[in-house]
Amino acid sequence: MKKVLIVGGGAGGIILANSLDKKNYDVTILDKSDMQVFQPWFLYMAFEGKNKNISKPTVKLLNKGSKFIKEEVKTIDLDNRSVQTASNTYSYDYLVVATGTVTDTSSIRGLQEINSKFGDYHTNIDNSMRLWSNINSFSGGTLVLGQASPTCKCPPSPLEGILLAEQLLTRKKIKQKSKLVFFTPYPRAYPAEPINKIVEPIMKARGIDIYTFFDVDYIDTQKSSIYSIEGDEIHYDLPIVIPPCVGVKIEYKQDVLDQDRFVKADKYTMRIQGYDDAFAIGDATNIPTSKSGVTAHLQAKVVASIIEGQNVIFNGRTHCPFDMAYGKATFVIGSYTQPVVPYPPSAFKHFMKMMMAKIYWSSLKGTFDFMFDTYFKMTDPEKLNKKYK
Numbered sequence: 568m569k570k571v572l573i574v575g576g577g578a579g580g581i582i583l584a585n586s587l588d589k590k591n592y593d594v595t596i597l598d599k600s601d602m603q604v605f606q607p608w609f610l611y612m613a614f615e616g617k618n619k620n621i622s623k624p625t626v627k628l629l630n631k632g633s634k635f636i637k638e639e640v641k642t643i644d645l646d647n648r649s650v651q652t653a654s655n656t657y658s659y660d661y662l663v664v665a666t667g668t669v670t671d672t673s674s675i676r677g678l679q680e681i682n683s684k685f686g687d688y689h690t691n692i693d694n695s696m697r698l699w700s701n702i703n704s705f706s707g708g709t710l711v712l713g714q715a716s717p718t719c720k721c722p723p724s725p726l727e728g729i730l731l732a733e734q735l736l737t738r739k740k741i742k743q744k745s746k747l748v749f750f751t752p753y754p755r756a757y758p759a760e761p762i763n764k765i766v767e768p769i770m771k772a773r774g775i776d777i778y779t780f781f782d783v784d785y786i787d788t789q790k791s792s793i794y795s796i797e798g799d800e801i802h803y804d805l806p807i808v809i810p811p812c813v814g815v816k817i818e819y820k821q822d823v824l825d826q827d828r829f830v831k832a833d834k835y836t837m838r839i840q841g842y843d844d845a846f847a848i849g850d851a852t853n854i855p856t857s858k859s860g861v862t863a864h865l866q867a868k869v870v871a872s873i874i875e876g877q878n879v880i881f882n883g884r885t886h887c888p889f890d891m892a893y894g895k896a897t898f899v900i901g902s903y904t905q906p907v908v909p910y911p912p913s914a915f916k917h918f919m920k921m922m923m924a925k926i927y928w929s930s931l932k933g934t935f936d937f938m939f940d941t942y943f944k945m946t947d948p949e950k951l952n953k954k955y956k
């Protein structure tokens with residue numbers, strides 16, 4: 568029986584383990600934590616104060632047959648097929664790295680200080696609830712939100728944050744006493760033009776100022792200002808800065824990491840550069856597609872099929888939900904060959920985003936695979952681009 572070792576039992580790792588046929592494969596997941604967290608809900612904790620239970624034990628999400636070991640991986644040696652934790656060494660026939668990302672507040676002066684004071688909605692539950700307590704007690708002034716580096720999980724999430732913040736201030740009747748500012752390192756509010764054409768007019772109509780090409784240089788906490796490398800300054804009363812997102816700290820004996828510690832992998836097969844028996848999926852990779860649960864899901868399915876001997880590839884499909892506030896949402900849908908679809912927001916799409924939160928745990932177990940396959944076919948970007956061009 569071939570041994571498949573999965574490092575990281577998050578969305579991607581669990582779906583991969585559940586997709587492999589345990590009659591033919593001996594599947595083990597190694598994870599430093601034995602609890603899984605539904606990260607997309609950080610948004611609703613931080614901007615709506617909805618503190619529901621979003622954690623589940625990993626073993627409850629694994630179908631029969633996979634083993635789970637709670638240990639933190641320290642070193643990976645791909646040439647010797649060896650994975651080391653503090654207490655053990657594991658060998659494998661196939662390795663899949665699915666370790667996600669971490670936020671890094673150390674690389675920008677002042678970021679650690681404002682992050683511990685004001686929180687953020689990309690790190691963990693505590694930070695998200697800290698942000699809620701700050702935004703909920705905000706009584707007016709300048710609310711500034713942006714991403715400190717171009718890479719962040721779920722590309723729509725920075726804009727979702729500012730749109731939900733605007734909705735909150737309006738509902739609390741303090742919008743008149745407030746200024747809302749969104750900054751981004753990209754040349755437009757949303758990096759992909761077809762979605763930007765939809766969202767930028769909405770932001771302008773809601774009175775949100777947009778600063779583009781804003782690469783955060785440092786934050787002066789005495790002056791309450793964020794400075795860009797280009798020399799611009801944004802003053803804040805309430806800063807919400809999404810920290811840079813980087814790969815986790817694992818030592819690889821081979822040169823397979825980029826400058827942000829993302830694993831260099833083939834964008835079609837997810838094979839780690841130079842290795843036939845090792846793969847990387849989900850947020851942990853440098854693959855040029857969105858860092859999202861949907862991507863991790865689709866890549867996990869492809870890697871499971873490749874390990875089982877099928878000749879399949881990942882086509883770069885993205886499908887990120889985008890909450891535009893006031894009960895409307897859209898999806899950012901595209902692929903390696905299809906540009907992002909200018910998909911109009913609707914109440915039904917918002918309902919679908921909320922439904923996903925309800926069925927998330929079962930979706931990791933494969934309960935809704937048939938429904939997802941049909942849905943992804945129905946929302947094929949080529950078809951949609953013809954309809955909405």
Ligand SMILES: Cc1cc2nc3c(=O)[nH]c(=O)nc-3n(C[C@H](O)[C@H](O)[C@H](O)COP(=O)(O)OP(=O)(O)OC[C@H]3O[C@@H](n4cnc5c(N)ncnc54)[C@H](O)[C@@H]3O)c2cc1C
Pocket residue numbers: 574575576577578579580597598599600605606607608609610638639640641665666667668688689690720721724815816817848849850851858859860861862863887888
């Ligand atoms: C605010 C926000 C909103 C989002 N909204 C959406 C959305 O609407 N739709 C969507 O599809 N996605 C969304 N996402 C993104 C989604 O949550 C992630 O992309 C997804 O969880 C990535 O899955 P993954 O398996 O790659 O990593 P993760 O799920 O993060 O799992 C990584 C696992 O690796 C483990 N690990 C790390 N280091 C080690 C180590 N050294 N040893 C052992 N184990 C280790 C971790 O403990 C963790 O369990 C959102 C994210 C955020 C922050």
